[in-house]
Amino acid sequence: MHNFVFHNPTKILFGRDTIGAIGPETKAWGNKALLVYGRGSVRRNGVFDRVTASLEAAGVEWIEHGGVCSNPLLSHVREGVRLAKANSVEAIVAVGGGSVIDAAKVVAVGAVAEHDVWKFFTGKKGVKATLPVTTVLTLAASGSEMNSGMVLTNEETREKFGFGHRLLFPKVSVLDPETTFTVPPEYTTYGAVDAISHVLEFYLTASDPDSPVQDRLMEGLIENAMAACKRCLTDPCDYNGRANLMWTATLALNGLTAAGLGRVGFPMHLIEHSLSALYNVPHGAGLAVVMLGWLRAHRQSLAERIAGLGRRVFGIAARDAEAAADQTIECLRQWLQSVNAPVSLEQLGVPASDIPAVAANAKGLARVWRLQEYTPERVAAILEFCR
Ligand code: NZQ
Numbered sequence: 001m002h003n004f005v006f007h008n009p010t011k012i013l014f015g016r017d018t019i020g021a022i023g024p025e026t027k028a029w030g031n032k033a034l035l036v037y038g039r040g041s042v043r044r045n046g047v048f049d050r051v052t053a054s055l056e057a058a059g060v061e062w063i064e065h066g067g068v069c070s071n072p073l074l075s076h077v078r079e080g081v082r083l084a085k086a087n088s089v090e091a092i093v094a095v096g097g098g099s100v101i102d103a104a105k106v107v108a109v110g111a112v113a114e115h116d117v118w119k120f121f122t123g124k125k126g127v128k129a130t131l132p133v134t135t136v137l138t139l140a141a142s143g144s145e146m147n148s149g150m151v152l153t154n155e156e157t158r159e160k161f162g163f164g165h166r167l168l169f170p171k172v173s174v175l176d177p178e179t180t181f182t183v184p185p186e187y188t189t190y191g192a193v194d195a196i197s198h199v200l201e202f203y204l205t206a207s208d209p210d211s212p213v214q215d216r217l218m219e220g221l222i223e224n225a226m227a228a229c230k231r232c233l234t235d236p237c238d239y240n241g242r243a244n245l246m247w248t249a250t251l252a253l254n255g256l257t258a259a260g261l262g263r264v265g266f267p268m269h270l271i272e273h274s275l276s277a278l279y280n281v282p283h284g285a286g287l288a289v290v291m292l293g294w295l296r297a298h299r300q301s302l303a304e305r306i307a308g309l310g311r312r313v314f315g316i317a318a319r320d321a322e323a324a325a326d327q328t329i330e331c332l333r334q335w336l337q338s339v340n341a342p343v344s345l346e347q348l349g350v351p352a353s354d355i356p357a358v359a360a361n362a363k364g365l366a367r368v369w370r371l372q373e374y375t376p377e378r379v380a381a382i383l384e385f386c387r
């Protein structure tokens with residue numbers, strides 16, 4: 001087990017009827033807030049009204065900045081920064097899924113910066129300060145509600161980059177599973193796939209072979225994501241199904257799973273971000289396809305690791321590691337199909353002839369994320385397994 005520091009400062013309020021806490025919790029950080037949300041789901045399901053009522057009851061003045069799209073855009077965030085500065089807001093409240101929370105985090109750091117926010121994503125500028133962020137999560141997927149990361153698409157350069165900083169953990173996140181009752185089946189699936197991939201990224205790239213505590217934790221999260229996804233697809237208003245999926249997705253990327261694993265990578269996300277940047281595919285949909293290709297590309301080099309996962313999660317009995325690894329990948333592919341996730345570039349609507357362009361697009365993020373070993377040639381070879 002490698003040395004590690006685990007410090008996650010985000011306060012989580014989890015459960016039914018917790019939305020009413022967002023007002024007092026935000027008041028503790030400021031009297032005037034920018035309220036960031038998406039393209040209307042929170043207005044339709046009533047969460048927006050419950051949040052604004054709570055803010056007003058707590059004496060928090062709010063200005064809205066709606067319209068965050070899935071795979072949030074730099075241009076829209078820049079407008080949020082302008083609004084935050086012009087109104088001298090003291091806090092940012094995010095009400096939505098990962099796209100909204102990520103956009104809110106970037107607005108929060110941009111509101112106190114003298115330069116364009118994209119410089120944070122290219123590593124040209126470091127974070128010195130940020131406004132406080134509070135969130136009400138409405139979609140179980142990204143884990144942004146309890147981590148310090150954010151991802152943004154620069155539509156001018158067609159790059160989708162991510163970065164993180166310890167100052168960008170949300171101060172408070174409200175997780176009321178009932179807000180996710182209205183999440184459509186496809187985004188229920190994409191969210192579960194995102195959570196599974198967050199765990200797999202660390203499980204399969206960890207540099208410490210002897211980490212049973214972390215392995216059992218990660219295997220359990222993968223099992224829960226799969227089981228809870230099925231429950232929510234069967235009954236969208238299954239409270240405990242939604243609660244399990246929500247908490248699993250949060251734990252999948254809040255730093256806990258990587259503790260003690262040493263250097264870990266995020267290669268599936270590296271590749272998926274190029275698919276989302278170029279084709280605007282939903283993040284979890286792209287990951288379902290990339291995950292299978294990446295596993296196939298590493299079926300020999302990681303045979304034991306993949307086989308170990310299969311034995312624990314899918315009950316694979318094969319003794320030969322490569323045979324067990326192949327069966328594990330096939331079980332995962334069948335599960336993905338059973339929840340209507342895409343399992344090929346073709347199903348994503350990405351022509352195989354575009355593989356070189358996708359691979360070339362990933363080069364920039366590979367440099368920023370110090371994953372230079374993922375050359376365009378290596379990314380193209382992995383994408384060939386995703387056809
Ligand atoms: O925009 P609205 O109308 O709200 O609709 C959204 C959107 O269309 C809808 N939705 C959200 N909550 C809903 C709902 N529909 C009905 N009922 C609800 N309660 O769902 C759609 C997708 O929302 P989005 O926020 O885009 O999904 P998700 O939470 O998966 O976030 C994806 C973004 O997170 C980033 C991804 O790159 C992507 O941009 N990620 C952030 C990470 C982080 N901060 O650590 C890590 C992740 O790996 C990921 O990269």
Ligand code: ZN
Binds near residue numbers: 142194197198269283
């Ligand atoms: Zn993700």
